[in-house]
Amino acid sequence: MTQTLEPKSDEDVAEMVRSTGDQAIATVGSATNLGFGNPAEREDIVLSTRGLNRIVDYVPEDQVVVVEAGITLGELQVELGKHGQRLAIESLGGDGVTIGGMLATNAYGPSALRYGTLKDLIVGVELVRADGVVARAGGKVVKNVAGFDVSKLIVGSLGTLAIITKATFRVHPLPESTRRLTFNAKIANVFPFVLALREAQLEPSSIAVRINGEDATIEVVFEGFGPGVDAQIAACEGVAKRVTLSVVSAANVACAHTVGIEGQKKYRLKATYPPTEFARIAREIKGEALAYPSLGVVHFGDNATAVASLRATFESLGGTLVVQNMPDEWRGKIDAWGTPPPAFKIMRALKDRFDPRRRLNPGRFVGGL
Amino acid sequence: MIAPSRDVVDRLRLAVGAAHCITDPTELRTYEADGLTGYRVRPGIVVLPSTTEQVADCVRIARDANMPVVPRGSGTGLSGGALPTEGCLVIGLSRMNAILDVDVPNLRMRVQPGVINLAMSAHLGPLGYYYAPDPSSQSVCSIGGNVAENSGGAHCLKYGFTTNHVVAVRIVLEDGSVVDVGAEHGDPLGYDLTKAIVGSEGMLGIVTEVVVRILRKPQSTRTLFATFPTTDEAGNAVSRIIAAGIVPAAIEMCDTLAIEAIVASTGVDWPLDVGAVLLMDVDGVEAEAAHTAAEAERIAKASGAIEIRTPRDAYERDLMWKGRKSAFAAVGRISPDYYVGDGVVPRRSIGPVLREIAELAAREGLRVANVFHAGDGNLHPLVLYDARKPGESERAEHVSGEILRICIRYGGSITGEHGVGHDKQFYMGELFSDDDLETMNRVRCAFDPQRIFNPAKVFPTPRLCGDRPGPYVAHETEKQDLAGRG
Numbered sequence: 001m002t003q004t005l006e007p008k009s010d011e012d013v014a015e016m017v018r019s020t021g022d023q024a025i026a027t028v029g030s031a032t033n034l035g036f037g038n039p040a041e042r043e044d045i046v047l048s049t050r051g052l053n054r055i056v057d058y059v060p061e062d063q064v065v066v067v068e069a070g071i072t073l074g075e076l077q078v079e080l081g082k083h084g085q086r087l088a089i090e091s092l093g094g095d096g097v098t099i100g101g102m103l104a105t106n107a108y109g110p111s112a113l114r115y116g117t118l119k120d121l122i123v124g125v126e127l128v129r130a131d132g133v134v135a136r137a138g139g140k141v142v143k144n145v146a147g148f149d150v151s152k153l154i155v156g157s158l159g160t161l162a163i164i165t166k167a168t169f170r171v172h173p174l175p176e177s178t179r180r181l182t183f184n185a186k187i188a189n190v191f192p193f194v195l196a197l198r199e200a201q202l203e204p205s206s207i208a209v210r211i212n213g214e215d216a217t218i219e220v221v222f223e224g225f226g227p228g229v230d231a232q233i234a235a236c237e238g239v240a241k242r243v244t245l246s247v248v249s250a251a252n253v254a255c256a257h258t259v260g261i262e263g264q265k266k267y268r269l270k271a272t273y274p275p276t277e278f279a280r281i282a283r284e285i286k287g288e289a290l291a292y293p294s295l296g297v298v299h300f301g302d303n304a305t306a307v308a309s310l311r312a313t314f315e316s317l318g319g320t321l322v323v324q325n326m327p328d329e330w331r332g333k334i335d336a337w338g339t340p341p342p343a344f345k346i347m348r349a350l351k352d353r354f355d356p357r358r359r360l361n362p363g364r365f366v367g368g369l
Numbered sequence: 370m371i372a373p374s375r376d377v378v379d380r381l382r383l384a385v386g387a388a389h390c391i392t393d394p395t396e397l398r399t400y401e402a403d404g405l406t407g408y409r410v411r412p413g414i415v416v417l418p419s420t421t422e423q424v425a426d427c428v429r430i431a432r433d434a435n436m437p438v439v440p441r442g443s444g445t446g447l448s449g450g451a452l453p454t455e456g457c458l459v460i461g462l463s464r465m466n467a468i469l470d471v472d473v474p475n476l477r478m479r480v481q482p483g484v485i486n487l488a489m490s491a492h493l494g495p496l497g498y499y500y501a502p503d504p505s506s507q508s509v510c511s512i513g514g515n516v517a518e519n520s521g522g523a524h525c526l527k528y529g530f531t532t533n534h535v536v537a538v539r540i541v542l543e544d545g546s547v548v549d550v551g552a553e554h555g556d557p558l559g560y561d562l563t564k565a566i567v568g569s570e571g572m573l574g575i576v577t578e579v580v581v582r583i584l585r586k587p588q589s590t591r592t593l594f595a596t597f598p599t600t601d602e603a604g605n606a607v608s609r610i611i612a613a614g615i616v617p618a619a620i621e622m623c624d625t626l627a628i629e630a631i632v633a634s635t636g637v638d639w640p641l642d643v644g645a646v647l648l649m650d651v652d653g654v655e656a657e658a659a660h661t662a663a664e665a666e667r668i669a670k671a672s673g674a675i676e677i678r679t680p681r682d683a684y685e686r687d688l689m690w691k692g693r694k695s696a697f698a699a700v701g702r703i704s705p706d707y708y709v710g711d712g713v714v715p716r717r718s719i720g721p722v723l724r725e726i727a728e729l730a731a732r733e734g735l736r737v738a739n740v741f742h743a744g745d746g747n748l749h750p751l752v753l754y755d756a757r758k759p760g761e762s763e764r765a766e767h768v769s770g771e772i773l774r775i776c777i778r779y780g781g782s783i784t785g786e787h788g789v790g791h792d793k794q795f796y797m798g799e800l801f802s803d804d805d806l807e808t809m810n811r812v813r814c815a816f817d818p819q820r821i822f823n824p825a826k827v828f829p830t831p832r833l834c835g836d837r838p839g840p841y842v843a844h845e846t847e848k849q850d851l852a853g854r855g
Binding site: 059061062063064084106116117119120127129133134135136137139140141142143144145146147148149150152153155156157161172173174175176195198199201202203224225226227228229230231232235271272273274275276295296297318319320322337338340341342343344345346347349350352353354365366367369 | 608
């Protein structure tokens with residue numbers, strides 16, 4: 001019988017970890033996606049971070065915010081929005097996901113094109129280690145090279161190295177203007193269009209593509225001050241004409257994307273590839289998909305056969321195919337991650353150093369980490 | 370001096386060729402120090418390999434002989450990161466300076482570690498692309514050194530630091546094995562070891578290839594030069610520009626003493642009777658840059674700017690930036706000796722911190738020149754002194770150390786871009802708890818359990834407690850006016 005613990009502070013977390021011996025701990029936030037990765041080898045305790053949902057420190061002038069891990073992205077954005085700021089990241093699972101969950105899974109949306117991922121936005125972290133010790137890395141200033149960058153190392157580690165209790169982020173001003181253009185295209189035209197935008201020195205904050213067979217719908221979003229955004233929209237329409245795309249719609253929008261962030265509920269798989277291979281992979285997927293063509297990312301698939309048939313293709317291109325939302329019936333049959341990378345021995349050594357008794361999400365991550 | 374055994378010398382000569390194996394005591398002196406020239410330690414032997422395999426061979430030989438290994442790039446670092454450990458093997462990577470591959474459509478470039486930072490942008494320039502991080506020493510520092518230190522630069526305010534631009538590396542590990550880390554495209558599978566390696570100050574392994582992200586040049590860059598009565602008004606202008614939602618590509622400040630030094634050294638026509646100079650770049654598409662430049666100019670005037678200049682052409686712009694980037698060496702014109710600081714404070718605290726630094730310096734009877742990255746609160750206080758005057762070195766050391774403590778007290782950091790190295794390791798114990806440091810050490814132990822790589826850096830070991838920051842001495846290239854710093 002799994003026991004659920006609900007700490008209210010980082011000291012609570014440390015005490016709970018210390019007082020539960022060798023029991024295995026699964027840390028969960030809003031529990032919006034418990035199917036991320038492989039099933040754990042064992043799971044004795046569920047530790048919910050939802051009681052850790054405070055903004056610890058926020059000075060808008062410094063554009064830095066310190067939060068507890070259990071705050072949701074939506075809750076955080078509301079507070080930042082009051083001061084004309086935001087954490088420049090989108091969640092494919094909606095605004096109800098926790099910051100801790102996003103950090104654990106390295107979640108990001110299409111605007112990573114301009115703002116990077118949480119690895120680029122995080123500047124400090126507080127952790128509870130598997131031995132119940134509280135440790136910090138980084139700090140509260142954006143520019144800081146004191147000590148090893150444990151903050152970035154912990155992003156995407158799926159709770160297997162330590163429990164994240166607090167994180168500090170750089171935040172950005174909300175743009176004065178956000179405008180979106182939508183185009184219909186054939187998949188063969190998508191990457192040439194991306195290159196043409198780049199050649200024209202335009203700076204979209206995101207490009208997202210919905211793929212359906214040979215057809216594609218491209219959304220391009222520009223953010224910034226009014227005059228710059230207006231000029232970019234006009235220039236982007238010109239570029240689109242040159243590569244023979246037709247404009248479907250233009251809109252001033254509060255939320256940058258419609259198709260760009262619907263991924264997690266619809267698609268179970270995420271793959272990466274060199275951006276120049278876009279047309280090839282779009283054809284091989286043979287169905288609906290959501291891609292960020294400049295980033296070399298595609299979300300697609302809801303059936304297990306796609307994993308088997310396409311993983312080798314992505315891996316041969318130097319990319320990956322990962323199951324981001326595994327249904328119960330796949331468990332034990334399909335590996336979520338694929339071939340462990342060449343540096344796996346270092347990863348195993350890290351796991352051994354941070355969690356020698358294998359208490360934290362044992363077995364869920366790459367290669368059984 | 371601990372000399373390596375005859376056998377080790379022979380094996381290293383076989384590995385890299387006798388011509389690239391330095392044992393002569395006079396020649397070894399070149400490698401006694403990096404840019405922090407106040408500290409000097411004679412290495413046991415220096416090798417200059419030209420391939421990854423040679424690096425791996427050297428690491429295996431050193432490991433068998435229980436010799437510490439200290440990697441070295443251009444030797445321009447300001448924290449003693451490449452300072453040898455007594456009797457160590459220094460592996461100098463400056464001969465590995467090939468650009469291996471440029472993939473413009475995929476925005477990637479693969480280089481060897483000895484490639485000079487500016488050479489990457491010079492190579493990409495004709496294609497319309499560049500590599501973003503731009504340390505002031507970029508005309509001489511190497512990408513391998515940038516990876517070790519997670520180097521910054523003026524333009525990292527908008528574009529980020531080395532860590533935001535390095536996506537993969539090839540690294541020689543402590544057992545001499547070679548592994549590829551990271552992912553050229555998309556997310557790396559498993560732990561993101563690249564993020565641990567960047568900024569690890571040569572303590573996790575030796576990077577022999579680096580894959581970086583390259584950027585398309587912006588349509589337009591606008592530069593603004595503004596003078597102010599005091600650093601307070603200049604600081605307010607910075608705060609208001611950023612509060613207006615502008616993300617400048619760079620925004621730099623110099624105080625009166627720094628201006629005096631820069632004018633004396635470079636001959637730029639900056640006014641000497643002002644309290645502060647702000648130098649700012651905004652970039653992007655033409656309409657965006659024009660709008661933000663006009664807005665920034667309006668804010669600067671409203672914040673009390675005395676004079677605003679905009680360069681007429683690229684030559685004038687380069688001259689303005691040359692003035693800023695030469696500041697560290699320029700201070701040599703107004704003081705025989707000085708310490709370079711690299712502390713960081715939250716942006717809103719810049720004003721009070723500058724006042725505290727001025728009060729501290731006045732109490733000790735010393736002058737401090739300030740040049741800094743105002744946009745991200747990264748200060749470079751230059752503590753001026755004359756080592757020939759009794760007691761002044763000690764007072765300058767004291768002031769430098771107290772400035773770091775002020776930065777810690779205001780919630781900042783002891784280093785924004787120069788690294789901890791040997792210089793600031795004692796202060797790590799004031800910034801971080803033992804548990805924090807022990808956690809970082811776990812990362813190190815996962816990579817290098819024998820601690821053969823750069824063993825005496827970053828962590829405040831008991832042996833090194835009490836060590837204080839070293840004085841700044843201009844690097845040879847700076848004296849010849851080839852490169853700046855900071």
